[in-house]
Amino acid sequence: xxxxxxxxxxxxxxxxxxxxxxxxxxxxxxxxxxxxxxxxxxxxxxxxxxxxxxxxxxxxxxxxxxxxxxxxxxxxxxxxxxxxxxxxxxxxxxxxxxxxxxxxxxxxxxxxxxxxxxxxxxxxxxxxxxxxxxxxxxxxxxxxxxxxxxxxxxxxxxxxxxxxxxxxxxxxxxxxxxxxxxxxxxxxxxxxxxxxxxxxxxxx
Amino acid sequence: xxxxxxxxxxxxxxxxxxxxxxxxxxxxxxxxxxxxxxxxxxxxxxxxxxxxxxxxxxxxxxxxxxxxxxxxxxxxxxxxxxxxxxxxxxxxxxxxxxxxxxxxxxxxxxxxxxxxxxxxxxxxxxxxxxxxxxxxxxxxxxxxxxxxxxxxxxxxxxxxxxxxxxxxxxxxxxxxxxxxxxxxxxxxxxxxxxxxxxxxxxxxxxxxxxxxxxxxxxxxxxxxxxxxxxxxxxxxxxxxxxxxxxxxxxxxxxxxx
Numbered sequence: 001x002x003x004x005x006x007x008x009x010x011x012x013x014x015x016x017x018x019x020x021x022x023x024x025x026x027x028x029x030x031x032x033x034x035x036x037x038x039x040x041x042x043x044x045x046x047x048x049x050x051x052x053x054x055x056x057x058x059x060x061x062x063x064x065x066x067x068x069x070x071x072x073x074x075x076x077x078x079x080x081x082x083x084x085x086x087x088x089x090x091x092x093x094x095x096x097x098x099x100x101x102x103x104x105x106x107x108x109x110x111x112x113x114x115x116x117x118x119x120x121x122x123x124x125x126x127x128x129x130x131x132x133x134x135x136x137x138x139x140x141x142x143x144x145x146x147x148x149x150x151x152x153x154x155x156x157x158x159x160x161x162x163x164x165x166x167x168x169x170x171x172x173x174x175x176x177x178x179x180x181x182x183x184x185x186x187x188x189x190x191x192x193x194x195x196x197x198x199x200x201x202x203x204x
Numbered sequence: 205x206x207x208x209x210x211x212x213x214x215x216x217x218x219x220x221x222x223x224x225x226x227x228x229x230x231x232x233x234x235x236x237x238x239x240x241x242x243x244x245x246x247x248x249x250x251x252x253x254x255x256x257x258x259x260x261x262x263x264x265x266x267x268x269x270x271x272x273x274x275x276x277x278x279x280x281x282x283x284x285x286x287x288x289x290x291x292x293x294x295x296x297x298x299x300x301x302x303x304x305x306x307x308x309x310x311x312x313x314x315x316x317x318x319x320x321x322x323x324x325x326x327x328x329x330x331x332x333x334x335x336x337x338x339x340x341x342x343x344x345x346x347x348x349x350x351x352x353x354x355x356x357x358x359x360x361x362x363x364x365x366x367x368x369x370x371x372x373x374x375x376x377x378x379x380x381x382x383x384x385x386x387x388x389x390x391x392x393x394x395x396x397x398x399x400x401x402x403x404x405x406x407x408x409x410x411x412x413x414x415x416x417x418x419x420x421x422x423x424x425x426x427x428x429x430x431x432x433x434x435x436x437x438x439x440x441x442x443x444x445x446x447x448x449x450x451x452x453x454x455x456x457x458x459x460x461x
Binding site: 008116 | 425
């Protein structure tokens with residue numbers, strides 16, 4: 001079953017509600033005992049990098065999640081800070097990231113942003129899928145998502161990038177490496193576009 | 205292209221939704237959960253919900269209600285009302301709210317902006333300033349539903365809030381609240397010149413043209429409204445509404461961004 005990781009960092013029920021409407025069964029994991037019969041994992045996140053990392057590290061689930069993702073190769077999708085946590089480290093904090101994808105999380109350079117409003121990057125922006133990626137099936141023509149962040153995922157290997165978004169620079173708004181996916185925007189709060197993307201993830 | 209945000213703003217009083225005029229004369233609108241459901245269907249950009257009782261009565265935020273609202277909301281949600289501590293803010297985040305609006309507590313203790321943003325990230329810390337024109341000219345921040353004057357200039361405070369780590373400033377005009385005769389363009393321009401974090405304006409929108417005017421002048425900005433999205437017609441019959449995708453696209457096109 002699709003398992004949403006609840007480590008006290010928001011948005012859990014929003015995901016569950018999306019899956020309910022899609023008629024896809026999902027469940028919430030609050031402790032390691034809940035991480036049984038996992039088909040796919042969702043790692044949500046809002047807030048500060050270090051806070052999210054320490055919450056996950058202290059959840060009692062960290063080791064098992066690493067095993068599910070890195071050994072058993074279960075598909076996992078990290079959302080917003082959940083994506084950023086998949087990097088090696090972040091300029092926002094001092095704790096180590098999960099290191100699942102070779103990347104560092106960097107702050108946007110305000111000087112590259114042309115309009116008066118700079119950071120955070122807040123609101124609805126276009127997501128341009130790079131290729132016919134299954135995650136963006138049906139979203140090739142129009143793909144607008146809600147963003148709320150000041151830091152972005154800076155991949156070492158450009159091949160990991162599956163969509164870009166323009167905010168002063170073209171940054172990686174989503175990434176993919178083997179069974180690991182990360183998206184910077186909030187699909188759970190992006191109406192029909194977000195629902196479509198989560199449905200695509202569920203069907204992978 | 206990052207788009208300007210068009211945001212319904214809802215007020216909770218005595219567990220129901222109300223709409224005010226100049227922060228007075230509460231008119232009952234309906235049930236908050238039901239309103240969230242309707243706004244979901246209308247695919248709104250963002251939703252702001254303020255509990256206008258919590259601070260005045262000295263209550264804790266109503267976590268049960270916030271959780272219900274967050275669970276129902278398929279759009280980004282901003283909650284405000286009675287948040288005074290880092291702990292309360294974290295608890296509200298864990299319920300699935302994206303943004304927390306702070307007002308009276310940070311006006312009393314501006315360093316709270318830093319304390320909360322260090323924990324939850326500054327992108328989620330929203331500073332709401334209820335402002336009123338002074339008789340002698342200029343503007344002043346009020347708290348406690350417009351009842352307590354502070355003597356503080358919103359222009360100066362907005363600038364300080366950005367420095368302390370706020371992620372957005374909402375300017376809420378008490379004079380224009382519920383009047384539906386346009387935004388106070390003067391204070392919007394003044395605050396905007398002082399900050400580069402997102403600015404959202406609230407108070408006075410009577411039609412889409414009013415919103416368009418603010419967007420054309422300011423580009424990337426949040427335009428919020430209460431009455432416009434809950435009333436219809438001169439007799440103010442309750443009818444939840446929101447511009448269609450096509451109507452929004454017309455506004456974006458005229459922007460040329």
